[in-house]
Amino acid sequence: MALLVALLVGGCGSAQHAPTAGHKQARLSRGSRPAGSRPAAKGSASVIALLASGAGGLPRGTSAVASAKARPVAIYASPRDRVPEREFPTRNPFGVTQVFLVKRSIPGWLQVYLPVRPNDSTAWVHDASVKLKLNPYSVLVDTARHQLTILRRGRAVLHARVGIGKAATPTPHGLFYVLEKLRMIPTTGPYGTYAFGLSAYSNVLTTFGSGDAQVAMHGTDEPWTIGENTSNGCIHMSDTFADKLDRTLPLGTPVRIV
Numbered sequence: 001m002a003l004l005v006a007l008l009v010g011g012c013g014s015a016q017h018a019p020t021a022g023h024k025q026a027r028l029s030r031g032s033r034p035a036g037s038r039p040a041a042k043g044s045a046s047v048i049a050l051l052a053s054g055a056g057g058l059p060r061g062t063s064a065v066a067s068a069k070a071r072p073v074a075i076y077a078s079p080r081d082r083v084p085e086r087e088f089p090t091r092n093p094f095g096v097t098q099v100f101l102v103k104r105s106i107p108g109w110l111q112v113y114l115p116v117r118p119n120d121s122t123a124w125v126h127d128a129s130v131k132l133k134l135n136p137y138s139v140l141v142d143t144a145r146h147q148l149t150i151l152r153r154g155r156a157v158l159h160a161r162v163g164i165g166k167a168a169t170p171t172p173h174g175l176f177y178v179l180e181k182l183r184m185i186p187t188t189g190p191y192g193t194y195a196f197g198l199s200a201y202s203n204v205l206t207t208f209g210s211g212d213a214q215v216a217m218h219g220t221d222e223p224w225t226i227g228e229n230t231s232n233g234c235i236h237m238s239d240t241f242a243d244k245l246d247r248t249l250p251l252g253t254p255v256r257i258v
Contacts, residue, residue, distance in 0.1 A: 028096060029181035029194060029246050047132035051105035061154025063138065064102035065177075065252030066112055066130035073098065076124045079109045085123070094180050094197075099252040100125070101177040101199070102132070113177060115199035117212075120174050137248065139178075139217075139255040141235055143171055146227045148217075148237060150248060158248070160241040162217075163225045165233040169204055171257060172215060172233065176200040178253045181246055184219070187239070192219015194242040198255055202233040217255070218242060 047064050050057045058064060068091070074084035088098050092115075100112035103122055110130070114121045140149045143164045150158040165171040180197035187193040195218035205213035217235045219242035220226065226238060235257075237245075 026182040026184050026195065028094065029183045044127070044130075044132040047134060048105060048110075048127055050134075051102065051110075052107070059134070059136075059153065061138065061151060062134050062136050063252070063254050065133050065135050065250070066100045066102050066110060066125065067133070067252070068098040069129065069131055071129070073100075073125055073129050075114070079106065079124050092179065094182065096180050096251065099177070099179065100130070101175075101252055101254055113175070113199060115177075115179050117201050119172055119176070119200055119203070133250075133252075135250050135252055135254075137250065137253050139249070139253060141171075141255065141257045143173070143257065148235065148241075150245070158241075158244060160237050161227050163220070163228050163230055163236045165202075165231050166229045169202060169232045170229075171231070171235060172200050172203050173257050174200065176215075176255045176257065178249055178251055178255060181249070181251065183246070187219075188221055190221055191216075192221060192236070192239040192242050194219055194239075194246045196242075196245060196249070200255075200257070205232065208232060217245070 051064060068088065070090060072087040072089050075086045075088060077085050090098060092098050103111040103113060105127065108127060109124050110127050111122055111124055114123055136153045138151045140151065146161055146164060148160045148162045149156050176199045178196050179199055182195045184191045184193060184195055195216050197214060197216045200215040202213035202215060207213060213233065215233050219239040220236040223238060226236065
């Protein structure tokens with residue numbers, strides 16, 4: 001588990017705090033397995049029907065989240081391909097159900113965002129290979145204003161001031177989603193009470209610590225850095241707000257950083 005958390009927080013930490021051996025333990029947070037979003041009334045078929053109806057098909061402010069079933073999920077570069085380019089296991093390295101944010105659908109196929117480099121990568125999966133749920137939540141991070149906003153069905157419900165990456169290691173911009181929710185042990189370390197791994201990677205760091213420079217949202221033991229540009233790319237917030245995120249956001253929640 002120490003190695004796994006090192007992988008998660010590889011792109012995190014302030015200028016003063018890089019990961020240390022004493023802060024590399026964590027537990028899966030509530031709702032980490034399976035994805036905690038509310039299912040559509042008639043399951044995946046209903047979500048597929050909504051996606052297939054085109055622009056405006058999904059209810060206002062909602063997104064579709066695809067999660068792995070019992071077998072690895074085959075990833076195709078194009079619906080025309082017969083051979084997948086790779087597979088994702090049913091659970092990621094943290095033991096959390098593998099999820100994908102859905103971009104769009106065509107008959108039999110879903111285009112999904114991938115948790116890989118380069119950022120904003122997409123590919124295709126057979127719609128029968130995943131389970132689909134609707135998620136009413138989304139997150140908007142405004143780096144210029146140092147503000148994080150949680151929206152439910154498109155309406156802002158919570159706001160928080162956050163810290164972001166410093167000039168040399170800026171927080172990447174784009175559309176990402178929540179991959180993991182982990183309760184940190186101890187909760188007094190540099191990543192606070194909770195860390196939420198994103199499908200985002202640093203645009204300037206290729207490795208950090210013992211893993212790739214994956215970006216996360218997390219608490220902090222340096223509250224005076226909130227509202228500042230001090231991290232290696234991660235978004236950090238008060239532990240109180242990180243606790244609220246754990247209780248609110250399902251896996252697969254879209255996170256738009258602007």
